[in-house]
Amino acid sequence: MAEGKYHAWFECFAGCGERYPLNEVVYNCRKCGSLLQVEHDMEQLKKKTARQWIDLFHKRKHGNQWPYGGGVWSKKEWVLPTVENDNIVSMYEGESNLFWADRLGRELGISDLWIKLCGNSHTGSFKDLGMTVLVSAVKQMIAEGKNIRAVACASTGDTSAALAAYCAAAGITPVVFLPKNKVSVEQLIQPIANGALVISLKTDFDGCMKLVREITKNEEIYLANSMNSLRIEGQKTVGIEIVQQFDWIPPDVVVIPGGNLGNVSALGKGFLMMEELGLIKKRPMLVVAQARNANPLYLAYRKGWKNYRPVKAKTTLASAIQIGDPVSVQKAVKTLEQFNGIVEEASEKELVEAAVAADRTGMYTCPHTGVALAAMFKLAKRGVIKKADRVVVISTAHGLKFSDFKYKYHLNKLPFKSDNPNMPVETEPKLPAIMRAIDRHLKKKR
Numbered sequence: 001m002a003e004g005k006y007h008a009w010f011e012c013f014a015g016c017g018e019r020y021p022l023n024e025v026v027y028n029c030r031k032c033g034s035l036l037q038v039e040h041d042m043e044q045l046k047k048k049t050a051r052q053w054i055d056l057f058h059k060r061k062h063g064n065q066w067p068y069g070g071g072v073w074s075k076k077e078w079v080l081p082t083v084e085n086d087n088i089v090s091m092y093e094g095e096s097n098l099f100w101a102d103r104l105g106r107e108l109g110i111s112d113l114w115i116k117l118c119g120n121s122h123t124g125s126f127k128d129l130g131m132t133v134l135v136s137a138v139k140q141m142i143a144e145g146k147n148i149r150a151v152a153c154a155s156t157g158d159t160s161a162a163l164a165a166y167c168a169a170a171g172i173t174p175v176v177f178l179p180k181n182k183v184s185v186e187q188l189i190q191p192i193a194n195g196a197l198v199i200s201l202k203t204d205f206d207g208c209m210k211l212v213r214e215i216t217k218n219e220e221i222y223l224a225n226s227m228n229s230l231r232i233e234g235q236k237t238v239g240i241e242i243v244q245q246f247d248w249i250p251p252d253v254v255v256i257p258g259g260n261l262g263n264v265s266a267l268g269k270g271f272l273m274m275e276e277l278g279l280i281k282k283r284p285m286l287v288v289a290q291a292r293n294a295n296p297l298y299l300a301y302r303k304g305w306k307n308y309r310p311v312k313a314k315t316t317l318a319s320a321i322q323i324g325d326p327v328s329v330q331k332a333v334k335t336l337e338q339f340n341g342i343v344e345e346a347s348e349k350e351l352v353e354a355a356v357a358a359d360r361t362g363m364y365t366c367p368h369t370g371v372a373l374a375a376m377f378k379l380a381k382r383g384v385i386k387k388a389d390r391v392v393v394i395s396t397a398h399g400l401k402f403s404d405f406k407y408k409y410h411l412n413k414l415p416f417k418s419d420n421p422n423m424p425v426e427t428e429p430k431l432p433a434i435m436r437a438i439d440r441h442l443k444k445k446r
């Protein structure tokens with residue numbers, strides 16, 4: 001069943017008025033070349049009151065009526081109403097934990113600090129939120145007779161993992177373009193395990209992106225990167241879910257790591273939709289955090305958005321955001337303008353020490369979350385984030401995909417000195433020696 005009375009379509013993001021149906025193979029405006037975005041028939045959606053939407057989402061939460069139980073499809077009318085339920089490819093994405101980081105917050109003097117664990121998901125990153133929507137749309141197009149032979153993406157590791165898993169679940173062929181030696185072993189093995197064609201290229205992400213854009217000019221190979229705005233529709237549910245988890249009260253600040261900049265645009269889109277439909281009355285301040293080694297948005301922000309230029313991204317431990325030429329930069333700038341936005345950067349040492357500090361309070365953070373945390377620490381120190389603010393940091397991937405940097409940190413094998421290494425202690429297998437090690441450890445902690 002498609003949600004009959006609700007309609008959505010692609011529309012030119014630059015505002016030239018071009019529109020295309022969602023089952024057309026199109027990623028850019030054919031008139032002016034701009035990115036597209038999905039627009040919804042808001043007048044139809046406004047026929048339900050805010051209270052009615054809240055009640056509907058509440059009723060569906062965690063339920064088992066296909067496909068409405070998960071975080072994305074519980075909002076189906078707001079996301080992709082045109083897809084038949086039989087064509088939805090879902091593994092119950094979203095509904096990820098939003099937890100109170102009490103101890104870390106106290107260390108910073110921010111008592112209302114929360115972490116949204118988007119990495120606690122099927123393939124270990126927030127990419128599942130968008131990929132369930134895109135692959136469902138592809139399944140629908142194939143069912144309608146479109147000749148789509150494969151779905152392709154360029155990736156820094158997480159997009160390819162999500163594409164491979166959702167395509168495997170749907171019986172569709174995924175082709176993933178990865179920069180050789182620039183993704184973690186776990187990220188590399190994910191699409192391999194799911195049977196994708198993995199093309200390893202001696203270039204960086206931006207090089208892979210250029211090639212996949214060329215390949216997908218052939219309409220039989222569908223493009224799955226976030227410049228395809230179907231992905232944004234799924235990812236926008238993260239903001240809606242956060243507000244739902246706070247009983248429909250938006251937080252004051254949301255901090256999110258940025259690479260290709262699709263995710264911050266998605267976050268903003270979710271908040272704007274809630275505002276337009278009357279579910280919230282205020283907007284949070286949005287903060288994009290970039291690694292200093294891949295910081296084109298930060299550089300433009302520092303210059304008041306003048307002279308935006310792509311950069312050549314340098315190697316960063318936050319490998320999934322090692323992107324110098326972000327596809328969604330225009331959308332991100334507009335979003336930040338709408339949300340009193342800020343961009344902050346983190347050096348390699350700052351991102352690692354921030355991740356380590358969070359781990360010490362019980363987390364197991366990926367380096368991208370480390371970038372977001374480091375940015376948040378700096379803004380809190382400068383008083384831009386206030387002590388009384390309710391702050392949410394979006395943790396974008398599962399730390400277990402990125403253990404290597406933690407391993408190196410604790411063995412003091414990174415290019416800079418580790419402030420807080422926690423090396424394993426080797427002792428004789430004798431009780432007095434073990435007791436001495438425990439005493440030494442307790443003394444050190446005091």
Ligand SMILES: Cc1ncc(COP(=O)(O)O)c(C=O)c1O
Nearest residue numbers: 158259260261262263320396397
């Ligand atoms: C773990 C992780 N964090 C952050 C990002 C950045 O998201 P975006 O590229 O949409 O800015 C990505 C993907 O690029 C990612 O995989």
Ligand SMILES: [Zn+2]
Nearest residue numbers: 012016029032
């Ligand atoms: Zn246009």
